[in-house]
Each structure stands twice: as C-alpha cells, then as structure tokens.
Amino acid sequence: MxxxxxxxxxxxxxxxxxxxxxxxxxxxxxxxxxxxxxxxxxxxxxxxxxxxxxxxxxxxxxxxxxxxxxxxxxxxxxxxxxxxxxxxxRDMQESKMLDDLAYRKVLQLSDNNEDVKEARIEQIMLAIENLPPRCKEIFTMSKIQGIKYAEIAETLSISIKTVEVQMGKAFSIIRNQVKKSSVFMLFINFFIGKK
Incomplete structure (x- = not known):
C-alpha cells in the first residue's frame, strides 16, 4: 500500500x-x-x-x-x-421565474399602448424567425403550438433534455435580439415614463 x-x-x-x-x-x-x-x-x-x-x-x-x-x-x-x-x-429555476415575471410585467405595462405592443410583437416574431432551424422548430412547437416538452421530444426523436436546452437557447437569443433593438429602448422609455 x-x-x-x-x-x-x-x-x-x-x-x-x-x-x-x-x-x-x-x-x-x-x-x-x-x-x-x-x-x-x-x-x-x-x-x-x-x-x-x-x-x-x-x-x-x-x-x-x-x-x-x-x-x-x-x-x-x-x-x-x-x-x-x-x-x-436553482439558478435555472430562478432565471425562469425572473423571465416569467419580466414577461408578465412587459405585458402588463404595454397592454395599454397598442404601438408599443405591436412593435414588441413584431420584434419578437422577427427574433423567432432568425432562430437556428432546429431551435426555431422546437420553440414554435412549444410556445406557438402549445405542445409539451415530452411530446416534442417524442415527435422529433430527441431527449427532453435536448428540448430544454434548445428552449433555453431560443429564449436567450430572443432576449438578446430584443435588447439590442430600438424597440427595447422604446420599452425602457415607456416604462420609465410609467413610474
């Protein structure tokens, strides 16, 4: 030894x-x-x-x-x-909760302003269109068609973990593209004006 x-x-x-x-x-x-x-x-x-x-x-x-x-x-x-x-x-859960809260806050604050709402939807749709093909397919199935992760995984012959990773990637790309846009600045100005 x-x-x-x-x-x-x-x-x-x-x-x-x-x-x-x-x-x-x-x-x-x-x-x-x-x-x-x-x-x-x-x-x-x-x-x-x-x-x-x-x-x-x-x-x-x-x-x-x-x-x-x-x-x-x-x-x-x-x-x-x-x-x-x-x-x-825990970090992933907190991030998801913060994303959900931010999303609800944006909806709540922009519901009364049609121009802001339309610009936001247009920017988000453009960001979705620019997603990588597989990422876009999974995101569309989940968020637009309302299909559960398990069903997406089964339909595409991939793991649920792959679906989760692709959804995280989609949210990250969309968030970054919206932040870089002038629409994001419009949101910021709109929200600051609401305080």
Whole structure:
C-alpha cells in the first residue's frame, strides 16, 4: 500500500472520530483537486470556491455518518458534484421565474399602448424567425403550438433534455435580439415614463 493511500485511510479513520486535525489534513490534500474538478463545470472561480467550501462544511457536519470502508474522498467529490447540480437547478429555476415575471410585467405595462405592443410583437416574431432551424422548430412547437416538452421530444426523436436546452437557447437569443433593438429602448422609455 502506498504512503498516500495509507495516509488517507488514517485521515478517514480520524475524521470519522471527529478529529479536527484530520479534517484540516484532508482539506489541505484535496482542496486544490476538488477546486479543479468543480471549476471544470463552473468556469467561475468565485462560484467554485463557494461550492468547495460548502462541500467541506457538509462533510464535516456529517462526519458521524461516515461509513468505515467507504471512501471519504469519493464522498467528497460526490457532495461537491451534488452541490453544483443543486445550484445549477436553482439558478435555472430562478432565471425562469425572473423571465416569467419580466414577461408578465412587459405585458402588463404595454397592454395599454397598442404601438408599443405591436412593435414588441413584431420584434419578437422577427427574433423567432432568425432562430437556428432546429431551435426555431422546437420553440414554435412549444410556445406557438402549445405542445409539451415530452411530446416534442417524442415527435422529433430527441431527449427532453435536448428540448430544454434548445428552449433555453431560443429564449436567450430572443432576449438578446430584443435588447439590442430600438424597440427595447422604446420599452425602457415607456416604462420609465410609467413610474
């Protein structure tokens, strides 16, 4: 058995017993490796630092549940990955909620002004027309024809995840095109005037 394997087994044993110095040793040995692993997903050092820190905190908080014979290092990576996935899902949900709120606010504020409403619809339709073909097809099926993601996936012989990714891409492209347009400035001026 190598020195490193022997050391990690000893660290794991002491960690299960609640030894803080074993935890510090584990932290020093695996912080950089875990940082590199998670940063490969996030490409954002600030987010990565938070996830790695949360990972070590969660491991320490649950040290009494560590099972002898199960790799603490493997658990460390699993915890980090799960935290990343949870954060990603939360961020996607928050983004969707903000998009929905912004969309409803735009509708509410522009409902009383037909010129703004028509310009907005025209700009959005133009943005939809300029979507990449597959993205446009999926967006049209979902938002214009009202077909559920599962049905779109089945009809096009693709995964639901692909439908979700294409819908996210469509919303991003549409949002960016509308923001770059003079219509967006018209909306801003209109909204500021409403305050």
């Amino acid at each position: 190598s020195v490193i394997k022997k050391d990690i087994k000893l660290i794991e044993k002491h960690l299960r017993e609640g030894d803080e110095s074993a935890f510090k040793d584990l932290f020093q040995m695996y912080y950089d490796r875990l940082f590199g692993y998670i940063n490969g997903y996030t490409n954002d050092s600030t987010i990565t630092k938070d996830i790695v820190q949360d990972t070590f905190i969660k491991l320490w908080s649950n040290k009494e549940n560590l099972v002898e014979g199960k790799s603490v290092v493997g658990l460390l990576y699993k915890i980090a990955h799960n935290i990343f996935i949870d954060n990603y899902r």
